[in-house]
Amino acid sequence: MTRYVLTRLLILPGTLLVVSFLSFGIVNASPGSVAASLADPNDPASIPRIEHELGLDRPFLVQYVDWLGSALRGDLGSSFINQRAVSAEFASRIGITLEIAVVAVLFALVVGVGLAMLAARYRGTRLDKTIMAATTLGVSIPSFMVATLLVLFFSLYVPSYPIISFTPVSEGLLENLRSVLIPSFAMSLPAAATFCRYVRAASEDILRESDYVRTAKAKGAGRTRILLSHVLPNAVVPLATVAGLQFGYLIGGSVLIETIFALPGVGSRLMQAITERDFPVVQAGVLLLALVFVLVTLLVDLLYPLLDPRIRVLRSAA
Amino acid sequence: MTAVDAVRGLRSRAVGALARSLQVLRSDRGLLVGVVLFVAIVLLALLGPLVVRTDPFQTSAEVLLGPSWDHLLGTDSVGRDLLARVIGGLRYSLQVVILATAGTALIGISLGLLAGYLGGRTDWIAMRVTDVLLAIPSLMVAIAAIASFGAGLRVLVLVLVVTFVSLALRVARAAAMQLRERDYVLSARLSKVGTARILWIHVFPNSRATLLVQTTLTAALVLLIETSLSFLGLGAQSPAPSLGGMIADGRTWMEVSPHVILVPTAVVIALISSITAIGNGLDRVLARQTAR
Amino acid sequence: MDDRETVMRFVHVSRRFGSKRNPVIALDDIELSVYRGETLGIVGESGSGKSTLARIAVGLDHASDGSVHFEGRVADPAELREHAQMVFQDPGSSLDPLRTVIDSVREPLDAAGTLSPADRGARVAEVVDQVGLGLLGERLPKQLSGGQKQRASIARALGPVPPVIVCDEAVTALDVCVRASVLNLLKDVQRESGTTMLFISHDMSIVRYMSDRVVVMYLGQVMEVVPAERLHEQAGHPYSHVLQSAIPMLQQGTVARSRIMVHGDRPSVTATGQGCRFASRCPLATERCRAEVPLLRRVDDEHWVACHYGPVDYDRTLAAALEVAAS
Numbered sequence: 037m038t039r040y041v042l043t044r045l046l047i048l049p050g051t052l053l054v055v056s057f058l059s060f061g062i063v064n065a066s067p068g069s070v071a072a073s074l075a076d077p078n079d080p081a082s083i084p085r086i087e088h089e090l091g092l093d094r095p096f097l098v099q100y101v102d103w104l105g106s107a108l109r110g111d112l113g114s115s116f117i118n119q120r121a122v123s124a125e126f127a128s129r130i131g132i133t134l135e136i137a138v139v140a141v142l143f144a145l146v147v148g149v150g151l152a153m154l155a156a157r158y159r160g161t162r163l164d165k166t167i168m169a170a171t172t173l174g175v176s177i178p179s180f181m182v183a184t185l186l187v188l189f190f191s192l193y194v195p196s197y198p199i200i201s202f203t204p205v206s207e208g209l210l211e212n213l214r215s216v217l218i219p220s221f222a223m224s225l226p227a228a229a230t231f232c233r234y235v236r237a238a239s240e241d242i243l244r245e246s247d248y249v250r251t252a253k254a255k256g257a258g259r260t261r262i263l264l265s266h267v268l269p270n271a272v273v274p275l276a277t278v279a280g281l282q283f284g285y286l287i288g289g290s291v292l293i294e295t296i297f298a299l300p301g302v303g304s305r306l307m308q309a310i311t312e313r314d315f316p317v318v319q320a321g322v323l324l325l326a327l328v329f330v331l332v333t334l335l336v337d338l339l340y341p342l343l344d345p346r347i348r349v350l351r352s353a354a
Numbered sequence: 355m356t357a358v359d360a361v362r363g364l365r366s367r368a369v370g371a372l373a374r375s376l377q378v379l380r381s382d383r384g385l386l387v388g389v390v391l392f393v394a395i396v397l398l399a400l401l402g403p404l405v406v407r408t409d410p411f412q413t414s415a416e417v418l419l420g421p422s423w424d425h426l427l428g429t430d431s432v433g434r435d436l437l438a439r440v441i442g443g444l445r446y447s448l449q450v451v452i453l454a455t456a457g458t459a460l461i462g463i464s465l466g467l468l469a470g471y472l473g474g475r476t477d478w479i480a481m482r483v484t485d486v487l488l489a490i491p492s493l494m495v496a497i498a499a500i501a502s503f504g505a506g507l508r509v510l511v512l513v514l515v516v517t518f519v520s521l522a523l524r525v526a527r528a529a530a531m532q533l534r535e536r537d538y539v540l541s542a543r544l545s546k547v548g549t550a551r552i553l554w555i556h557v558f559p560n561s562r563a564t565l566l567v568q569t570t571l572t573a574a575l576v577l578l579i580e581t582s583l584s585f586l587g588l589g590a591q592s593p594a595p596s597l598g599g600m601i602a603d604g605r606t607w608m609e610v611s612p613h614v615i616l617v618p619t620a621v622v623i624a625l626i627s628s629i630t631a632i633g634n635g636l637d638r639v640l641a642r643q644t645a646r
Numbered sequence: 647m648d649d650r651e652t653v654m655r656f657v658h659v660s661r662r663f664g665s666k667r668n669p670v671i672a673l674d675d676i677e678l679s680v681y682r683g684e685t686l687g688i689v690g691e692s693g694s695g696k697s698t699l700a701r702i703a704v705g706l707d708h709a710s711d712g713s714v715h716f717e718g719r720v721a722d723p724a725e726l727r728e729h730a731q732m733v734f735q736d737p738g739s740s741l742d743p744l745r746t747v748i749d750s751v752r753e754p755l756d757a758a759g760t761l762s763p764a765d766r767g768a769r770v771a772e773v774v775d776q777v778g779l780g781l782l783g784e785r786l787p788k789q790l791s792g793g794q795k796q797r798a799s800i801a802r803a804l805g806p807v808p809p810v811i812v813c814d815e816a817v818t819a820l821d822v823c824v825r826a827s828v829l830n831l832l833k834d835v836q837r838e839s840g841t842t843m844l845f846i847s848h849d850m851s852i853v854r855y856m857s858d859r860v861v862v863m864y865l866g867q868v869m870e871v872v873p874a875e876r877l878h879e880q881a882g883h884p885y886s887h888v889l890q891s892a893i894p895m896l897q898q899g900t901v902a903r904s905r906i907m908v909h910g911d912r913p914s915v916t917a918t919g920q921g922c923r924f925a926s927r928c929p930l931a932t933e934r935c936r937a938e939v940p941l942l943r944r945v946d947d948e949h950w951v952a953c954h955y956g957p958v959d960y961d962r963t964l965a966a967a968l969e970v971a972a973s
Binding site: 047050051052054055058059062063168169172173175176177178180181184185187188191192233287288289291292295306307310311313318321322325326329330 | 384482485486489490491492493494495497498499501502574578581582585586601605608609612615619622623626627629630631634
């Protein structure tokens with residue numbers, strides 16, 4: 037067990053290294069450069085000078101190693117465009133991105149598992165089939181479409197609701213949560229649909245094969261009770277891995293939602309930096325998101341044995 | 355066996371396969387709906403330009419009109435016929451999805467089967483590489499790559515393949531690992547059948563069903579990403595029509611003329627959910643067959 | 647061993663699995679000769695190592711220690727695969743469900759490539775006929791019964807005329823009534839072709855019926871090697887008596903035997919080196935048995951027993967077991 041954890045932890049920096057190298061390569065491989073947009077349009081000769089000042093004329097590997105060295109010391113550089121320290125900018129933004137993703141996952145878990153239990157309780161009925169059809173739909177709608185449709189809906193029917201407004205935590209936790217509600221909801225639908233399908237399928241297996249269930253039924257226990265006391269705990273545990281993965285996808289997809297709802301998160305800043313070719317910001321942003329994703333999956337993998345009592349027993353017997 | 359016999363044999367096998375497919379379709383409602391819907395959409399995209407003679411690039415003064423006999427789905431903000439643009443966008447999306455899914459399947463499945471069957475070092479390398487690729491926030495890197503290299507079809511397809519190949523590889527790997535200890539595979543190894551032939555004759559055909567389901571789900575994911583990228587302006591470049599792009603364009607006008615957004619939205623949802631329904635349906639059918 | 651022609655020899659063959667610190671010892675220093683043209687039966691419980699031995703014999707696995715000799719020369723797994731074929735236990739998975747009988751039977755011939763395609767087709771037809779599947783060649787496995795599938799497996803193994811055929815629990819998964827016909831097929835086939843056969847099973851009665859000589863294995867060690875016709879009357883190892891006494895009375899010879907019940911824990915397969923593997927369950931076990939590994943000693947013509955007190959006869963074993971049970 038310890039060997040497994042150690043291996044995963046050792047691979048972590050290697051993975052991040054490769055990710056940072058790849059993103060550095062992609063961004064730097066582009067023909068145009070940020071110097072062009074920084075320079076005075078009337079003075080095209082100044083472009084090489086600006087490039088030199090920013091160190092963009094050095095060989096690729098030198099630039100990368102230099103960046104890497106500073107990054108390991110905690111210095112992620114400054115934005116080419118607005119000169120502010122990247123780490124400071126992201127530090128203030130990461131909270132929002134994480135908050136939206138966490139709220140979205142929680143919401144998706146509640147809705148997804150709830151609907152799955154409902155579908156399982158009324159197995160085979162129209163309700164079950166309707167819910168499953170709805171999940172097929174839910175997985176097939178890109179989150180930006182949900183977001184756009186929500187904005188449309190609100191603007192047409194509830195124009196008074198400030199759907200595109202963000203209140204930071206400092207101005208009140210409740211207000212903050214309210215402003216984050218709609219974006220999180222928009223993000224959560226595909227995840228909710230995924231969770232619902234997963235739990236429903238797992239319940240199906242348990243209901244069909246579990247001796248416990250058959251015994252309980254024979255003794256007269258109601259279907260709802262069986263579901264809640266036995267099926268639910270067993271079906272939900274492996275969900276942890278899926279939830280971790282979904283969280284990662286949500287983090288990656290944050291760019292769209294943050295753009296549509298004008299939220300000051302990492303995603304929207306990253307999007308801006310990419311189009312402006314603001315290398316330090318792009319580098320740090322991609323790396324940050326990758327780090328979050330890898331850490332979340334690692335955490336889930338470590339927590340999983342703790343959650344699943346069967347694995348715990350096996351370990352102690354070994 | 356004469357040539358005539360060979361042809362007859364082939365034809366009867368094809369008819370048999372067709373009959374079995376129809377039976378499978380009839381057995382699962384969701385699958386049937388998905389297939390019908392998907393086929394309808396594909397036909398629309400393929401035959402559309404022949405039937406709808408309107409030019410999707412033709413602007414006019416008739417802006418933001420609702421559905422009418424002249425323009426079956428209405429017009430957009432610069433007077434272009436929405437139906438023609440939808441057909442154009444569909445053709446683009448289908449092109450991307452076919453190329454990207456084929457590329458992903460080809461590379462992912464062959465490497466995955468190899469890694470799963472051989473095990474050992476090959477497998478270890480494959481797992482580490484996919485670990486890294488999966489850790490990359492794919493949408494971000496897609497955006498970065500397109501912003502760097504331009505939004506051409508080639509870049510888009512390449513980015514999509516790199517994004518999804520890891521998943522296909524892992525599914526194929528799992529299937530191969532399950533099959534490599536089967537007695538008929540051992541027998542083939544015993545008889546000194548080469549690895550490539552074993553994979554091609556025994557492992558791949560026996561995992562076809564799982565891989566097919568996985569490929570359809572990949573196609574759905576590819577479309578999700580493609581529409582998202584088009585929405586951000588990183589797909590087909592204006593004025594070429596793309597479904598995601600049409601949604602982005604429509605945002606400005608959606609309060610006044612919601613149909614400009616609702617039409618492409620409905621089309622995208624229909625397309626992606628038909629593919630998802632096919633994937634889920636195949637999954638159910640497969641589960642029923644193995645249970646028997 | 648003796649000077650009959652030896653086609654295959656296991657020389658100090660051991661097979662370990664798992665980590666160095668906690669290895670699972672499937673085979674422990676096996677010394678065995680296989681004579682040309684004989685049917686050598688290998689019998690033992692699950693965990694005795696017989697399947698591992700089978701796989702090593704055909705080259706699907708390698709020995710951790712020791713070597714396998716073929717026709718007098720040391721052979722690595724790749725070479726052994728040239729000379730051996732195997733009939734597998736599970737009819738459900740021994741044939742590719744997507745390929746017809748003819749396709750499956752043809753596969754080893756295609757891989758070897760020694761015959762022309764036309765000759766291959768003829769050989770396939772010949773051997774499919776030989777196993778009694780004459781008209782069923784174009785069928786898929788799901789259209790065949792368990793017994794028919796095993797016949798197809800046998801046809802596949804026979805096709806390339808291998809010098810050695812290994813049958814690993816070939817009839818265990820079949821219905822009892824079907825077993826007889828498949829066993830007789832194997833016997834006929836072996837007699838007609840003169841192939842050397844390794845017949846592996848946990849069922850003592852079947853092994854006795856099929857084999858010329860019988861090897862009794864327990865937890866990776868050979869306990870006894872004896873000609874089949876002498877097994878019933880002259881077996882010398884306590885474990886052999888246990889196995890034989892478990893055969894239902896109808897099948898035994900004229901003398902009805904009481905079942906010898908053994909007690910004690912099965913030693914874990916990870917235990918190493920300390921004494922006879924059977925000591926923890928043997929009714930005759932002493933301190934010496936637990937401390938010292940008994941070597942395989944020749945007690946008669948073609949008869950070896952690995953026991954400090956061997957050869958031990960049935961009555962003595964039964965008496966000791968009853969004593970142990972009474973205490």
